[in-house]
Amino acid sequence: MMKSLELFYLKRYLKAPKRNLFRFSFVFMVLGIVLSVGILSAGLHLFQGYESTLKKLLLDSFAHISISSADSAMLSDEQSRSICKIAAQKEGVSSCAATLQFSLLAQNGAKIRAANLRAYGDSDAALYSRYVSKKDAKIKAGEVIVGHYLLEELGLSIGDTLSLNYPRLDRISPLGIPSSMYHYQIADAYRSGYYENDRSIVISTVEDARELMMLPQGYSKVELRLHDADDASDLARELIDQLGMNYIAIPWNLYAESLLRLVAMEKWMIFIVFSFLVLIAGINVISTVSTIIIDRRAEIAVLKTLGAGTSSIRRLFSFRVGIVGILSVVAGQIFGALLSWFVEKQGFYKLKGDVYFIDTLGAQITLENLMIIFMVSTALVFICIMIPLRHIERLQIIDIIRNKH
Numbered sequence: 001m002m003k004s005l006e007l008f009y010l011k012r013y014l015k016a017p018k019r020n021l022f023r024f025s026f027v028f029m030v031l032g033i034v035l036s037v038g039i040l041s042a043g044l045h046l047f048q049g050y051e052s053t054l055k056k057l058l059l060d061s062f063a064h065i066s067i068s069s070a071d072s073a074m075l076s077d078e079q080s081r082s083i084c085k086i087a088a089q090k091e092g093v094s095s096c097a098a099t100l101q102f103s104l105l106a107q108n109g110a111k112i113r114a115a116n117l118r119a120y121g122d123s124d125a126a127l128y129s130r131y132v133s134k135k136d137a138k139i140k141a142g143e144v145i146v147g148h149y150l151l152e153e154l155g156l157s158i159g160d161t162l163s164l165n166y167p168r169l170d171r172i173s174p175l176g177i178p179s180s181m182y183h184y185q186i187a188d189a190y191r192s193g194y195y196e197n198d199r200s201i202v203i204s205t206v207e208d209a210r211e212l213m214m215l216p217q218g219y220s221k222v223e224l225r226l227h228d229a230d231d232a233s234d235l236a237r238e239l240i241d242q243l244g245m246n247y248i249a250i251p252w253n254l255y256a257e258s259l260l261r262l263v264a265m266e267k268w269m270i271f272i273v274f275s276f277l278v279l280i281a282g283i284n285v286i287s288t289v290s291t292i293i294i295d296r297r298a299e300i301a302v303l304k305t306l307g308a309g310t311s312s313i314r315r316l317f318s319f320r321v322g323i324v325g326i327l328s329v330v331a332g333q334i335f336g337a338l339l340s341w342f343v344e345k346q347g348f349y350k351l352k353g354d355v356y357f358i359d360t361l362g363a364q365i366t367l368e369n370l371m372i373i374f375m376v377s378t379a380l381v382f383i384c385i386m387i388p389l390r391h392i393e394r395l396q397i398i399d400i401i402r403n404k405h
Contacts (some may be wrong), residue, residue, distance in 0.1 A: 040338020
């Protein structure tokens, strides 16, 4: 019998709110949940996008494993070929490239900036071709590809001449620091989205780099790219076991993992802070449920007279408001997804590359984050629903009837 009564009153509540006050409080409750969950969702989606973009750019911009000499000496051509031959036998290695890398000064008249030169062979153009505008990304002798932020700081553009100055710190004398300077034509601009690279990188041919450094041969390191970058640490240990202690192998996560861990921690800190918005919206939930209880005192008296227990009455009210609360949480997640998509597509919010490493903000929506937002928001809403429902057991039938009359 009680289940039939519960269904009767539940249908009645859903169809016929009695007063405007009840309607207004219900509307404010729904709007509060939708807005707070929407902001929480958008913040998490945008930060997830930032984390994923940063990791992708780190993996694209740097070698997954860098192998160099343990004593910091240059690797000979024979050593480089031997390392690549051994690496090619390992499962999961997608490419192997011997490179020259060193720091120098990029100059345009009185404007001087620190830069990092990377020199690749003709067969390794795929390592940087995705970040330049020309389809044929192979650079020729006398040409360089320069990070687009570095070009802006030097006041140069494609087709101009860039001067590269390599100080010979190993030949310091009382007369000063000798250096070698060469001039190169800018063939293209490098745009990876990773700020530190875009403001410092200069790419040249191996022959030009050796001429600038006055080297007859040799490479700084051998760079490996993997199909799955998460295997870098294990594969690096395997390679050192096979190559010997004269070499060092550095996986990408050795220098980037702490940064990504910090970003992940900041993401969940943002989630916790934004979750308080849902709690603030919970004040409207408490107010709405309290209004419902006051509005339905006569019905509560009838149910108690018929022998309904406090738990059954609580179930009636919690089901009524809970359904609306869940639907509001889902609507808030949809609103948050649309808001994050709008922020990404409009592009009006630019990140400072020198602070956040990247200069564009994108969104990424994952099932895991959607489930976390739904469960946390729903739990907070139901906690706020149950707080005022505790007062139902304190309502006495005789007091309700007396106040009614």
